[in-house]
Amino acid sequence: MPEQRAVRAADRQVGAAPRGPGRQRTDVAHVDVAEGAHGDADEKPAAPFPVGDARTLRTVAGLSAAGLVAPEGRDELEKVAARYAVSITPVMLERIRDGDEDGGVHRQFVPTADELAVDPAETTDPISDGPFTPVRGIVHRYPDRVLLKPLLVCPVYCRFCFRRESVGQGESVLPHRDLERAFGYIQDHREIWEVILSGGDPLLLSDRRLSHILERLDAIEHVRVVRIHTRVPAVDPARISDALCDLLDRGTPVWLVVHINSAHELGAEAAAALRRLSRAGIPLLSQSVLLRGVNDSTEQLETLLRTLVRNRIKPYYLHHADLAPGTGHFRTSIQHGQELVAALRGRVSGLCQPTYVLDIPGGHGKVPVGPSYLEGDEHVMTVRDPWGGVHRYPPAQDAARVSARA
Numbered sequence: 001m002p003e004q005r006a007v008r009a010a011d012r013q014v015g016a017a018p019r020g021p022g023r024q025r026t027d028v029a030h031v032d033v034a035e036g037a038h039g040d041a042d043e044k045p046a047a048p049f050p051v052g053d054a055r056t057l058r059t060v061a062g063l064s065a066a067g068l069v070a071p072e073g074r075d076e077l078e079k080v081a082a083r084y085a086v087s088i089t090p091v092m093l094e095r096i097r098d099g100d101e102d103g104g105v106h107r108q109f110v111p112t113a114d115e116l117a118v119d120p121a122e123t124t125d126p127i128s129d130g131p132f133t134p135v136r137g138i139v140h141r142y143p144d145r146v147l148l149k150p151l152l153v154c155p156v157y158c159r160f161c162f163r164r165e166s167v168g169q170g171e172s173v174l175p176h177r178d179l180e181r182a183f184g185y186i187q188d189h190r191e192i193w194e195v196i197l198s199g200g201d202p203l204l205l206s207d208r209r210l211s212h213i214l215e216r217l218d219a220i221e222h223v224r225v226v227r228i229h230t231r232v233p234a235v236d237p238a239r240i241s242d243a244l245c246d247l248l249d250r251g252t253p254v255w256l257v258v259h260i261n262s263a264h265e266l267g268a269e270a271a272a273a274l275r276r277l278s279r280a281g282i283p284l285l286s287q288s289v290l291l292r293g294v295n296d297s298t299e300q301l302e303t304l305l306r307t308l309v310r311n312r313i314k315p316y317y318l319h320h321a322d323l324a325p326g327t328g329h330f331r332t333s334i335q336h337g338q339e340l341v342a343a344l345r346g347r348v349s350g351l352c353q354p355t356y357v358l359d360i361p362g363g364h365g366k367v368p369v370g371p372s373y374l375e376g377d378e379h380v381m382t383v384r385d386p387w388g389g390v391h392r393y394p395p396a397q398d399a400a401r402v403s404a405r406a
Contacts, residue, residue, distance in 0.1 A: 057088040060111075066093060068110050076113035084326070085157040085168025086111055089235045092156055095267055104262030104294040109156055115326035121361075124165040126322040128363025135185045136178040141365065145194040148182055150174050150213060152200040156235045160291060160330040162322035162359075167200055183216050186223065194225040203232040203239060211247050218251035229257045229287065234265045237273035245280035257285045257316060261294050263307040271311055278312045285316035288354065290337050291330045298343045305344070305352035315354035320369060323361055334358065338371040345371075346386025 060077045063069045063086070069077055088096075088109045096106045132141045139147035151173045152166055161167060174182070186192050195217050202210065217223050228248075232239050233256075248254045256277060260266065266274075277284060286308045288295065295301050305315050318341070321331040341356045356370040373384045381393045 055090045055093075057093065058086055060086070063088075063110060068093075068096065068106065073113060076116065077111055080111045080113065080115045080326075084111070084115065084159075084164050085154075087155065087157050087168070089155055091237065091267070091269065092235050092265075095264055098267075100264050102262075102264075102293075102300065104300065105264050107293050108158055108160070108261060108291070111159055112329075114329040115159060117328060118325045119323070119328045122323045122325045122327065123361070124325060126162050126324050126361055127359040128361070131363055135181045137174045137182040138185055140185075140189070140192075141363065143191050145196060146186060146189075146192055147196045147198050148186070148213075149199040150179065150197065150202060150209075151205060153204055154199075154201045154231065155204060156231060160289060160321055160324065160327045162324045164324055164326075173205075179213075183220075186217070187220050190222045192223060194227060195223055196227040196229065198229045201230050201232060202228050203230045203244075207243055207247055210244075211250075214247070214251060214254070223252060225255065226252050227255045227257060229259065231259045233258050233273045233277065234260055234270045237267075237269040240273035240276050242276065245276050245282065248277075248282050249280045253283075255283045255285060257287050258313055259287050260308065260313075261288050261291055261304070262300070263303045266307055266311060274311045274313065284311075284313040286313045286354070287317045287319065288315070289319045289321050289330075290332055290340070290356075291321060292332050293330075296332050296336065296340065298340060298347075301340055302344060302348055302352075305348060305354070309349070309351050315352055318354040318356045320356070320358045322359055334369055338369070342371040342386075 057063055057066055057068070060069065060074055060081050063077070064071055064074060068088075092105060092109055096110075100106055129139045129141075129147075132139050134140055137149050139149070141147075152163075152168070153172055154167055157164070157168055186195060197213070202213075205213070214226065217226055248256070258274075274284065288304065290296060295304050301318075308315050318337070320334055320337055321327060323331075337356055341353075344353065355368050357366050358369045359366050375382045376393075382390050383393050384390050
């Protein structure tokens with residue numbers, strides 16, 4: 001039977017990928033072909049996205065030909081590319097070539113030999129998704145929300161990705177039977193209020209496949225919000241069609257979290273794509289990672305946050321970089337991150353203020369790690385203002401009354 005054969009083929013593709021160097025890569029063509037594995041044997045492949053475009057750079061040779069890497073370093077880069085996926089869309093290549101003065105876009109997507117240096121503290125599952133995976137494709141760490149990972153393919157591969165050991169590594173879409181088990185798990189757990197589509201990049205799925213997932217979630221009464229994490233509006237803005245915007249606005253409210261780390265990622269096409277989403281009523285948030293050499297100065301971070309808000313994106317999270325293998329050259333200290341966040345307080349609008357967070361290694365959850373402005377006890381405290389001044393609270397004239405009441 002065609003559907004059963006498609007499911008078995010997808011199971012082999014997703015379940016049998018070898019670990020470690022030399023594993024088979026996946027591009028968008030695989031995603032399109034494998035979508036029939038979700039149960040539609042007659043599904044037509046979606047229009048190819050840029051990762052399936054011949055102009056997309058996925059090899060060291062391609063990077064060299066494009067002038068993005070030096071010829072003398074190719075041997076080391078081949079070792080990196082054998083372990084971690086590489087993909088740079090035509091849109092991102094254009095952004096690198098067009099005024100990327102501080103190298104913030106280049107640094108995010110072009111591999112370097114630094115990725116071969118692994119710190120002992122770095123692990124393949126730095127935030128411990130594994131222990132919180134009750135069924136394949138689901139991560140249930142917090143009571144009221146789950147991650148649903150319908151695919152493990154991205155249009156671009158970030159050199160600092162905390163899932164770099166799994167995305168783009170021969171696995172593509174979640175097989176039909178596993179997707180059904182994931183829906184069943186969500187249905188059975190009434191405490192789940194929000195489903196977060198991640199992976200991989202969910203917007204690489206065809207409209208038909210994405211619609212199927214959203215419709216299934218819409219039918220689960222206790223799921224009241226769907227969140228989608230994506231880089232697509234910046235790296236493949238043509239994907240944000242009117243049809244896609246309409247799809248996202250049909251049922252359960254969808255919030256879109258756009259991953260952007262450098263203001264230069266947002267060109268004119270990306271801005272137009274974001275306007276289409278805004279006009280469709282899709283709330284837009286951002287998730288950024290604090291990255292050395294990309295956004296770790298006050299000026300770079302301020303420019304990024306103002307650019308996001310100007311494009312109607314509310315900055316949501318500023319992540320401290322995770323302990324993923326070969327990413328030490330991107331990480332700053334938490335103290336430096338706190339200093340940056342403190343410098344922005346009072347300097348930029350409250351609309352531009354994200355929450356600086358750390359995913360605690362070992363699966364212990366995400367916590368704010370921004371600067372503290374308060375010291376003292378329950379009776380009298382000191383508070384530091386945005387410009388560094390220290391003030392007593394309650395003010396000195398009220399301290400005696402507070403002490404008397406105590």
